[in-house]
Structure formats: structure tokens, C-alpha cells
Amino acid sequence: MKRRNLIETEGVVTEPPPNAMPRVCLDNGCQVPTHVPGRIRRNYIRTPPGDRAKAELSPHDSTKGRTIHRPRTKASNGDQVQ
Numbered sequence: 573m574k575r576r577n578l579i580e581t582e583g584v585v586t587e588p589p590p591n592a593m594p595r596v597c598l599d600n601g602c603q604v605p606t607h608v609p610g611r612i613r614r615n616y617i618r619t620p621p622g623d624r625a626k627a628e629l630s631p632h633d634s635t636k637g638r639t640i641h642r643p644r645t646k647a648s649n650g651d652q653v654q
Contacts, residue, residue: 578629579628579629580628581600581626581627581629582626583597583624583625583627584596584624584625585619585622585623585624586603586621587621588620589619592607592608592613593605593608594606596625602634604627604629604634604635604637606627606636606637606638606639607636607637607639608639609639612639612642623642624642625639625641626639626640626641626642628640
């Protein structure tokens with residue numbers, strides 16, 4: 573079920589995730605610690621520094637967020653890599 577009134581923004585992962593809490597530098601310049609939801613943990617999707625990620629922030633507390641999507645990157649030979 574989709575939550576209402578959440579702010580979705582994109583940014584770049586700046587710090588490696590200690591205990592699944594990567595720090596994301598958003599496109600507006602703010603750095604926000606985000607937690608990784610269970611479906612991303614369950615599928616072993618990693619968020620190394622330098623990768624883009626989509627974060628979800630609450631309109632009431634924009635100091636913490638949740639990583640909801642990490643887009644795939646394309647390899648040089650045309651294959652898609654996670």
C-alpha cells in the first residue's frame with residue numbers, strides 16, 4: 573500500500589551504509605541518513621557510494637528518509653548490471 577503525502581527525491585549515496593543506513597546527498601544539497609527497507613535487504617541490493625538512489629521523506633520530518641529505489645546502471649557492453 574502506498575503511503576500518502578511523502579516527498580520523493582533523488583540523490584547520490586555519499587557514505588557506505590553502516591548497519592543499512594546509507595547517507596544520501598539529495599539534489600537540493602541536503603544530506604539525509606536513510607534506512608533500507610526489507611524488500612531491498614531481502615533481495616541483497618547494495619548501495620555503494622557514488623550510486624544514485626531515490627529517497628522518500630516525510631513532510632513532517634525531513635531529517636531522515638527511506639531508500640525506495642536504486643536504478644540499474646548500464647555496463648559498457650550493453651548488459652545491465654545491478
